[in-house]
Amino acid sequence: PQPPSPVPAPQFADDRSIPRDQVRRVLVIEDEPQFAHILYDLAHELGYRCLVAHGAADGFELATQFVPDAILLDMRLPDSTGLDVLQRLKDSPHTRHIPIHVVSAADNAQGAALQMGAIGYALKPTTRDELMKVFGRLEEKLTQKVKVVLLVEDDDLQRESVMRLIEDDDIEIVAVGSGEEALELLRTRVFDCMITDLRLPDMQGSELLKAMAAEEIVSFPPVIVYTGRNLTRDEETELQRYSRSIIIKGARSPERLLDEVTLFLHKVEAELSSERQGMLKTARGRDRIFEGRTILLVDDDVRNIFALTSALEQRGAAVEIGRNGREALEKLDQVREIDLVLMDVMMPEMDGLEATRRMRADPRFEKMPVIAITAKAMKDDREQCLAAGANDYLAKPVDLERLFSLLRVWMPKMERL
Incomplete structure (x- = not known):
């Protein structure tokens, strides 16, 4: 195999040539x-x-x-x-x-x-x-030698299975059965991660998060909402408001939970048991974030449309097509369930920048994720895209791995069961 190409040196000498030693x-x-x-x-x-x-x-x-x-x-x-x-x-x-x-x-x-x-x-x-x-x-x-997880779950069986799933030598799990007990602990202790069910005996999970946001808790940990019930979009939005790091999971997806917990606890994957490494592989292989999602692809190039549509459909997403900015706005009007827009910049009739600006001027599409696709990776090109209201950009020819990575960033974080 070819040796890796050297990474360009920074504009001043750094420490990359110093051999690895004990210094961080x-x-x-x-x-x-x-x-x-x-x-x-x-x-x-x-x-x-x-x-x-x-x-x-x-x-x-x-x-x-x-x-x-x-x-x-x-x-x-x-x-x-x-x-x-x-x-x-x-x-x-x-x-x-x-x-x-x-x-x-x-x-x-x-x-x-x-x-x-x-x-x-x-x-x-x-x-x-x-x-x-x-x-x-x-x-x-x-x-930090030991990571502390707060588990809020009143069902004994669920609590046991989550504890078995995530327990490890360097993890301390503090489990409680009610929102009030959780608040009591959060007032005095710092947790590295919190897993909560939505149905608690004394309050809804959303009320617990609201109370955490309102109170002077020591530190707001990353929160994983682990629930088996389907949520409406309104409920999802409500939950997202109270924590910057809420992940909605299905009760049938322990692999996903393990994946999220190891992420927030910064666990080194190679040090996990082979069984757990296998579970994490399964969680990533599924890429469920694309399933049941609808992406609006706006492009006037037939080859591009074909290549991107088949790549997205293979991952489980549905694709709607617009051939120019005007058609894109019409599609957004007609199709209610669009989750994200892939917007080519150079198009006839109405270009992608104008279409994005018009989307942002409409309160319905103010928050709709838009990824601009530019023909050339010119610096001002990207600045223009972001100024028009795009969330991110990709240069053509589109590298599919980069596209999927950006979609994972900007796709609404909710997973539907």
């Missing part, structure tokens, strides 16, 4: 050389080695090659978004345990980043104190 390594993925240098200097001051990448592709390559102890990630990168890098790192069994903290000027991706397993989100411009806190959070994750 942090990877900084940041396109602004000056700010990257500030983080690099601070890392040294705090006793870390530091690797630096100025783009998404380089960052992903370095993370895969060096498997650093922690990562600091910017959201706006020249070749892709930070969310795309985050998704790809969390999709890979080799890198998904690495604690990743976002440091970015973009504030619109916080919910998605935390849901995907980022441990924190700091907004630029930052102070030295805030950056020290960021490193402090990473250090906490790296030195």
Whole structure:
């Protein structure tokens, strides 16, 4: 096999050539050389080695090659978004345990980043104190010996089966049967992750989350809602409001639960039992996020339509087609259940930018995820897409793995049973 191509060096020398030793390594993925240098200097001051990448592709390559102890990630990168890098790192069994903290000027991706397993989100411009806190959070994750999970479930059988599923030498599970008991604990203890049923004897799960948001609890942990009942879209939206990291699961999907818990607890997959590694493989193989989803593909190129439609349908998604921006808006009017729009930018009659702007002006489609597909990866092209209201962008020719990764980022996070 060919040796891996060397990753472009950053604009100043970093520590990648220093042989691996006991000193912890942090990877900084940041396109602004000056700010990257500030983080690099601070890392040294705090006793870390530091690797630096100025783009998404380089960052992903370095993370895969060096498997650093922690990562600091910017959201706006020249070749892709930070969310795309985050998704790809969390999709890979080799890198998904690495604690990743976002440091970015973009504030619109916080919910998605935390849901995907980022441990924190700091907004630029930052102070030295805030950056020290960021490193402090990473250090906490790296030195923590035991992870603590709060399980809120009143059914004894369910509680037993969840405990059996996730228990491990380095995990402490605190199980309670009511919302009030959970609140009592949350007021004084920090949990790394919380799993809750929606039906509790004293309150609904949504009421528990509402109370957690209203009260001064010590720290709001990533919450996994684990329920066997179908939820309406309104209920889903309500739940999403109270926690930035809610995942709705089906009671018939223990593999998915294990997958989420190991993600939020930063467990190294290779150290899990072979049975559990097998379960995680199954969870990823299914990719249930596409099943029952409807994607509107807006493109005037027949070959593109054919290639993307068959790739999406193979994953279980239904595809609606619009040949230009005008048709896209008509389709959105006619088809109620569209979950996401893949919008080509260059089209006759009405281009993708204009169609996206019109979508955003309509309250019904204000929050609809839109991924723009650009013919050329020019920097101003991407800026224009985001300014028009697109959530993300991909350059042609479309790399299918990258497309699926972005769809996982932006597809509404709910899974229907």
